Amino acid sequence: MDNSELLQGLSDEKAAEYLRIDGPNQISSVNKFSGFQILLRQFLSPAILILLITAVIYGSLGNAHDALILLAIILPSGLLTFIQEYQAEMTMNRLRARLSLTVKTIRNGEEREVPSEELVRGDVVLLKPGDLIPADLILISGDSLSIDEAALTGESFPRRKDAERSDELFMGTHVVSGIAIARVVRTGSRTKYGELAERISGASIETSFEKGLRNFGGLVARAILILVILVFSGNLILHRPIFESLLFSLALAVGLTPQMLPVIISVCLSSGARLLAKKKVLIKRLDAIEDLGTMEILCTDKTGTLTTGELTLEKAIDPKDKENERVALLGFENALLQTSSANSVDDALLRTNLILPKRKKLSEINFSFNRRRVSVLTEDQELITKGAFTEVINLCKRVRVDSAIEDIGPWHTRLLAQNKRWADQGYKVIAVATRSNVETVDENMEREMTFEGILLLNDPPKEDAKDALNKFHSLGINVLLITGDSAVSAGNIAQVVGLDSSQVVTGSEIDQWDDSKLLNVLQNTKIFAEIDPIQKLRIVTALRHSGKVVGFLGDGINDAAALKLSDVSISVEDAVEIAKSASSVVLLEKNLMVIADGVAIGRRTFENTVKYVRITISASFGNVLSMALASFFLPFLPMLPTQILLLNFLSDVPALAISSDRVDPEDLGHSRRWHMKDVGHFMVFFGIISSIFDILVFSVSLSLFDATPEELRSTWFATSLITEVLAIVILRTKRSVLKSLPSRALLVVCIIVTILALTIPGLGILQIFGLPRVGLKYFLLVLVLSTGYGLLTEYAKRSTHLNL
Numbered sequence: 001m002d003n004s005e006l007l008q009g010l011s012d013e014k015a016a017e018y019l020r021i022d023g024p025n026q027i028s029s030v031n032k033f034s035g036f037q038i039l040l041r042q043f044l045s046p047a048i049l050i051l052l053i054t055a056v057i058y059g060s061l062g063n064a065h066d067a068l069i070l071l072a073i074i075l076p077s078g079l080l081t082f083i084q085e086y087q088a089e090m091t092m093n094r095l096r097a098r099l100s101l102t103v104k105t106i107r108n109g110e111e112r113e114v115p116s117e118e119l120v121r122g123d124v125v126l127l128k129p130g131d132l133i134p135a136d137l138i139l140i141s142g143d144s145l146s147i148d149e150a151a152l153t154g155e156s157f158p159r160r161k162d163a164e165r166s167d168e169l170f171m172g173t174h175v176v177s178g179i180a181i182a183r184v185v186r187t188g189s190r191t192k193y194g195e196l197a198e199r200i201s202g203a204s205i206e207t208s209f210e211k212g213l214r215n216f217g218g219l220v221a222r223a224i225l226i227l228v229i230l231v232f233s234g235n236l237i238l239h240r241p242i243f244e245s246l247l248f249s250l251a252l253a254v255g256l257t258p259q260m261l262p263v264i265i266s267v268c269l270s271s272g273a274r275l276l277a278k279k280k281v282l283i284k285r286l287d288a289i290e291d292l293g294t295m296e297i298l299c300t301d302k303t304g305t306l307t308t309g310e311l312t313l314e315k316a317i318d319p320k321d322k323e324n325e326r327v328a329l330l331g332f333e334n335a336l337l338q339t340s341s342a343n344s345v346d347d348a349l350l351r352t353n354l355i356l357p358k359r360k361k362l363s364e365i366n367f368s369f370n371r372r373r374v375s376v377l378t379e380d381q382e383l384i385t386k387g388a389f390t391e392v393i394n395l396c397k398r399v400r401v402d403s404a405i406e407d408i409g410p411w412h413t414r415l416l417a418q419n420k421r422w423a424d425q426g427y428k429v430i431a432v433a434t435r436s437n438v439e440t441v442d443e444n445m446e447r448e449m450t451f452e453g454i455l456l457l458n459d460p461p462k463e464d465a466k467d468a469l470n471k472f473h474s475l476g477i478n479v480l481l482i483t484g485d486s487a488v489s490a491g492n493i494a495q496v497v498g499l500d501s502s503q504v505v506t507g508s509e510i511d512q513w514d515d516s517k518l519l520n521v522l523q524n525t526k527i528f529a530e531i532d533p534i535q536k537l538r539i540v541t542a543l544r545h546s547g548k549v550v551g552f553l554g555d556g557i558n559d560a561a562a563l564k565l566s567d568v569s570i571s572v573e574d575a576v577e578i579a580k581s582a583s584s585v586v587l588l589e590k591n592l593m594v595i596a597d598g599v600a601i602g603r604r605t606f607e608n609t610v611k612y613v614r615i616t617i618s619a620s621f622g623n624v625l626s627m628a629l630a631s632f633f634l635p636f637l638p639m640l641p642t643q644i645l646l647l648n649f650l651s652d653v654p655a656l657a658i659s660s661d662r663v664d665p666e667d668l669g670h671s672r673r674w675h676m677k678d679v680g681h682f683m684v685f686f687g688i689i690s691s692i693f694d695i696l697v698f699s700v701s702l703s704l705f706d707a708t709p710e711e712l713r714s715t716w717f718a719t720s721l722i723t724e725v726l727a728i729v730i731l732r733t734k735r736s737v738l739k740s741l742p743s744r745a746l747l748v749v750c751i752i753v754t755i756l757a758l759t760i761p762g763l764g765i766l767q768i769f770g771l772p773r774v775g776l777k778y779f780l781l782v783l784v785l786s787t788g789y790g791l792l793t794e795y796a797k798r799s800t801h802l803n804l
Helices: 012-022 035-042 046-060 064-098 192-199 208-237 242-256 261-278 288-294 325-337 344-350 389-393 409-424 465-474 487-497 507-511 515-522 533-545 557-565 577-581 592-633 641-660 676-704 709-731 744-763 776-799
Strands: 102-107 110-115 124-127 136-148 174-186 281-283 297-300 312-317 361-365 373-378 383-388 396-401 404-407 428-435 449-458 478-482 504-506 527-529 550-553 568-572 585-587
Touching (some): 124 136, 174 557, 208 242, 208 592, 208 676, 242 592, 242 641, 261 281, 261 288, 261 592, 261 641, 288 568, 288 585, 288 592, 297 533, 312 325, 312 344, 325 344, 325 373, 325 428, 325 449, 344 449, 383 389, 383 449, 389 428, 389 449, 396 409, 409 428, 409 449, 409 487, 465 478, 465 487, 465 592, 478 487, 478 533, 487 504, 487 527, 504 507, 507 527, 507 533, 515 533, 533 557, 550 557, 557 568, 585 592, 592 641, 592 709, 641 709, 641 744, 676 776, 709 744, 709 776, 744 776
Parallel strands (some): 297 478, 297 550, 396 449, 478 527, 504 527, 550 568
Antiparallel strands (some): 102 110, 102 124, 124 174, 136 174, 281 585, 312 449, 361 373, 373 383, 383 428, 396 404, 428 449
């Protein structure tokens, strides 16, 4: 098959056939679950399995009543968590679909965009700078093509690819410069990248949120183990039946387990994801929301964030500061002919729509972030170079003054002053130079050139940039400006938008420092100019090694390495594919304000998750501690296993609404992390307060009222349920309850559960669980002790120095 046939691409029918045979072009790095898998997962969790086994044991011993009661608790709990997790999974699937990679291909002889997953062998793919290689390809044709293969080989320098050698391009690598047409030869797990991924079992980096959850799980596991051993052993010593003692101990263990924690986290994070999407922030994984909330430093470029992001060519001037059409035309022609990179400078030049005689391009010397310039060779052997002022002027031996060519020596100081003067006014300065009679092109030909003049481009500050930076300040986040532009330009913009511009560090200075010196400078510097990709990487590395949670906003090829290393990697929807691929957060518009909104939502999500943890564990610990102690001193079990499980289920219902709860402004003003020591102290302190009122229930019911076991259980059940609801309402905020009311959803659910709790002793609606109706004195006891608990807990919260 010759190239002309290849360039027709596949037919839709052939593509569909190959897709059916080979399957989708994907190496799944994200676990996607079907509805059935999510449902099955709910009933295979350790807590639910314990309950199912217990129900089977009850049934096998002829106690069908208690077995059915257990199943009546298990099924609603499992279905409720299934609904919440299924909705969270569907939310993430919709967001992933919006962020899926598309590839430009030729099918039926026409160019079209197709999802990367639908790419098949034989497809013809069109590539440009910044594109990810979507499968293993054979190069058909290319122009100045360089590929970064570091993701596959570890080599730091891009490799040139040649169609004449039928070079291969490998999935997972990306285009640094040039354009190409290539044919797909392998997809999915059959690619070299896919084979490598299947052989290597790499552990993912544990986030601070995941580490906190793991530590919390360890804390609960230790408490459960100690509790079960003590209670089971104590009841055996008291000659209680082994089976009854075991079931009671297991019920206490389940009662202390925060069964709803996985679903609470899913609900909180998926709710946060939906809120972020409304703010035009898309996330690629749910825990990226927590990453946003813990961010302490944001590294950002100025283009499109602090500025409007649209450069405009204001002037093209010669060395005598006169406007010069030739300089403009040369800059425009270089932008028109070069194919090594898409950038905002060339976009600005091309929008001028200048008319010039058409010349073909013979060759090109690609732009790179080390060279900071690009050269094209035209058919009449003129080399046109455009780039950073310092890079271009160092190549020049001559200067064009009016129509004459003069030695650059006498002009050198004047040209440097000209560059500084315009840069000081906030312009981006691009120099243009030429050389005639160039037959072959390589970097050695960029010498003895003629300096033609400079292009002055302007990118004004955004109107809301200052407000956005103020919002970051209110959130306790330090913003660093990291740009490839000149120190003067960066300093000017920083001053306008309110960043501290008293000290500006350049890339050349960073190269002279070791990591220790760099870290010291980072403590007091906010502006970094003339920075290349390696220097960006060093800045992010140094910040992370200092223990900071670092966010990085980037949209170019030069940002990819820093994005991959940062804790919070942020890109934009129209970024190059390699930048988007390296990001966990994607903005639909490049705006610092939406990132600040995302941080606030991330912190709200984290706060509401931690609310559930500390409130539930302290309330459960108090109740379970009381039951364990009471079981040693009472001649009967203070609460039956089925009643413990029912209490645990009902008290978790209000917790589901915590994901929608309000968060106090002071809790959003700083980054927070898990502290297991604080959680442990909180659990014991407020758990003991809960136990005090449990003991009062025992004492008054048995000593003053001479209660039967059933009357005590009914009274205590109602009191425990109400005090757990009060714990949610009171301990959800550091403020007075009256000054920080719960969200409407949480308040409504709490009221409903409280009414239900009062009807248990008042009307006996749960007699099937062994909770009968009791006399008025018991009902009043529930009201008095619940009120006392609420008042004491509110007082203790405001008096203690425990970290809430």
